[in-house]
Amino acid sequence: MYKLISSKVYYEGKVLKLQVDEIEYETTKNKGIREIAIHPGGAVIVPITDEGKLVLVKQFRYPLQNDLIEFPAGKLDKNEDPLICAKRELEEETGYSSDKISYLGKIYTAPGYCTELLNIFVAENLKSGNHNREEGEKEMQILELSLSEIIELIKEEQIVDSKTISALFFLKLKGIIKF
């Protein structure tokens, strides 16, 4: 299909590694460039309270220079099990812990140029505690919303995050929410 001519890493940081490959198509001999953001992947957690509300966080997203409303999520530490990551992010971002976490589904967020894979979980039997946010997450706001409030926010384009909307699709597909 193609062969690799060259590969160069332009940046390697804590979140992203930027790699650019030059390839040659085997049939036409034409050359092409592939720009790839290599990401460790992450976990998303959908916390559901005993009252049936969904817990979201509203936080400043630096790349957009704007606040977004999303389910809690975070990136994997090296070789980390996504379930462990989901539990950690639940506690760090919301203060809740849970002894009932189950797998919902997985998504590639931007498969055209990025390797990021997100595993999505749902957490029930929530217990309150203290959150333990990282610097830069201090001003995060917790929102506990009913499904109809969330649907309204999506219709108003106040919720525009793909992992959050994908997670709601999985909840619906599994019969956990109905709309």
Add this chain to the structure above:
Amino acid sequence: MYKLISSKVYYEGKVLKLQVDEIEYETTKNKGIREIAIHPGGAVIVPITDEGKLVLVKQFRYPLQNDLIEFPAGKLDKNEDPLICAKRELEEETGYSSDKISYLGKIYTAPGYCTELLNIFVAENLKSGNHNREEGEKEMQILELSLSEIIELIKEEQIVDSKTISALFFLKLKGIIKF
């Protein structure tokens, strides 16, 4: 909240620009790094045939070194209207054209580190034609699937693309599909 200390561009290509900012939190004076992939944004198109089938494409995704099943999509040309982009990608990737395209919703694919915004559209009244794929898209396969076939593929994790799953959520929310 924070002030910008420095900003450096490590790479600028056709798809991505990789920028790293150093910031200082105003209250604590602690410093932080923000790695940002700057992306032009894109458009997603959900083509629906007169028989009610949804048109998807199966294509090799270089970053994943694997085939993915997705709704047709592409990135915006400079200053391009997302609707124009959606029409172009529909014709290029599937060969269909449409005189009935409507807006469904928008998503940020990876707001933690990437600026990409996708506008999602639905195309009806499809007319057949010849596709006009770019190099590297030649081996793309077109799939015309019923909703129940798509749901089955999602359950089997054969469809794992966040924009595709988000688009299905919007279709359901607007009453265009029912499940």
